[in-house]
Amino acid sequence: SRTVKLAVIPGDGIGPEVVGEALKVLDAAVQGGDVRFEQTPFSLGAARFLETGDVLTDADLAAIASHDAILLGAVGGVPGDPRLANANIERGLLLKLRFSLDHYVNLRPTVVYPGVPSPLSEPGDVNFVVVREGTEGPYVGNGGAIRQGTPHEIANEVSVNTAYGVERVVRYAFAAAAARQGKLTLVHKTNVLVFAGSLWKRVVDAVSAEFPDVAVDYLHVDAATIFLVTDPARFDVIVTDNLFGDILTDLAGAISGGIGLAASGNINPDGTYPSMFEPVHGSAPDIAGKQLADPTAAILSVSLMLSHLGLETEAARVATAVTADIAARTGAARTTTEVGDAIAALAANR
Ligand code: NAD
Numbered sequence: 189s190r191t192v193k194l195a196v197i198p199g200d201g202i203g204p205e206v207v208g209e210a211l212k213v214l215d216a217a218v219q220g221g222d223v224r225f226e227q228t229p230f231s232l233g234a235a236r237f238l239e240t241g242d243v244l245t246d247a248d249l250a251a252i253a254s255h256d257a258i259l260l261g262a263v264g265g266v267p268g269d270p271r272l273a274n275a276n277i278e279r280g281l282l283l284k285l286r287f288s289l290d291h292y293v294n295l296r297p298t299v300v301y302p303g304v305p306s307p308l309s310e311p312g313d314v315n316f317v318v319v320r321e322g323t324e325g326p327y328v329g330n331g332g333a334i335r336q337g338t339p340h341e342i343a344n345e346v347s348v349n350t351a352y353g354v355e356r357v358v359r360y361a362f363a364a365a366a367a368r369q370g371k372l373t374l375v376h377k378t379n380v381l382v383f384a385g386s387l388w389k390r391v392v393d394a395v396s397a398e399f400p401d402v403a404v405d406y407l408h409v410d411a412a413t414i415f416l417v418t419d420p421a422r423f424d425v426i427v428t429d430n431l432f433g434d435i436l437t438d439l440a441g442a443i444s445g446g447i448g449l450a451a452s453g454n455i456n457p458d459g460t461y462p463s464m465f466e467p468v469h470g471s472a473p474d475i476a477g478k479q480l481a482d483p484t485a486a487i488l489s490v491s492l493m494l495s496h497l498g499l500e501t502e503a504a505r506v507a508t509a510v511t512a513d514i515a516a517r518t519g520a521a522r523t524t525t526e527v528g529d530a531i532a533a534l535a536a537n538r
């Protein structure tokens with residue numbers, strides 16, 4: 189029998205609500221099998237900061253890193269809360285985890301499930317994955333301000349793109365495309381961001397020689413937002429930088445029927461560090477504590493996690509349960525717990 193050490197970071201707002209349902213479904217999917225998930229909860233996020241002043245201690249980071257995988261709900265307080273002004277939870281906790289654990293692939297799939305009410309009247313057969321670079325770009329924190337607070341302030345945010353970093357994520361994206369429909373779209377802004385754009389373009393061209401069966405396409409990010417709305421079925425694998433990937437995947441979540449359906453994995457493909465699975469959405473302070481959050485994104489993130497751990501049968505069980513639940517949705521409002529219970533029952537009933 190196998191034991192998987194799982195670090196659980198429920199986080200803030202709706203994070204604990206959706207993680208509770210995701211763990212319920214995980215239990216249902218693995219019950220009766222010979223794999224056991226040994227869970228360690230970590231109290232991290234805005235609530236922890238307000239209590240102790242800690243964002244992410246070295247001891248917490250080391251403890252998390254000693255696990256096989258991480259499940260995270262969402263972190264971050266109410267935007268504008270003055271008590272959190274200097275906390276920088278997003279950068280000091282979430283991004284610190286992604287950077288320290290070398291999560292260079294941020295995998296964000298989008299599927300328009302049969303029966304789901306997409307805001308697009310005829311979305312078509314939508315099934316694509318965004319491979320978002322996870323450890324570089326404008327997220328590195330290589331910025332600074334000069335003369336802050338004066339009329340002559342200069343605020344710089346520098347996007348860092350390395351040949352090494354771009355190549356490894358592009359190679360991952362090609363391999364993903366080769367295993368799917370064989371279509372790769374590079375999304376960037378090469379007409380304006382000429383240095384980073386040129387690097388991304390040259391790397392894609394070079395790696396493309398190793399994948400003759402993958403058709404390569406390029407879109408500027410602004411045009412990509414048009415096609416994500418007018419013809420999302422055209423996409424198979426999109427590879428893009430950290431910031432563009434962030435923006436495109438909230439849009440992708442919206443077209444797929446809601447951000448509450450969008451799952452993600454922060455992957456360290458080399459297996460040096462544990463990968464981290466989390467819904468694309470945030471802590472949603474506007475609906476927290478009201479049983480209004482859709483836990484499906486967190487549940488689908490568990491499916492991504494199971495697949496990453498090589499537990500394909502269990503991963504498929506969760507995905508199939510979600511598909512069945514979505515197909516049966518009538519439009520009547522259900523609580524967070526009711527959705528989790530329904531999907532867990534489907535995952536257990538096999
Ligand atoms: P958000 O994703 O939390 O919310 C955006 C909108 O989507 C809100 O109206 C919210 O109610 C809705 N929504 C989100 N998840 C939902 C769900 N599961 N079901 C139904 N509706 C849902 O984004 P935001 O408001 O920009 O950010 C709130 C906080 O979360 C901020 O502190 C932000 O930094 C943080 N954040 C954290 C993560 C993360 O931990 N991975 C991701 C994004 C934002």
Ligand code: IPM
Nearest residue numbers: 264278279282283434468470
């Ligand atoms: C996401 C979030 C994060 C990001 C924030 C909270 C740092 O928006 O996971 O999409 O920008 O990556």
Ligand code: MN
Nearest residue numbers: 434435438468
């Ligand atoms: Mn985001």
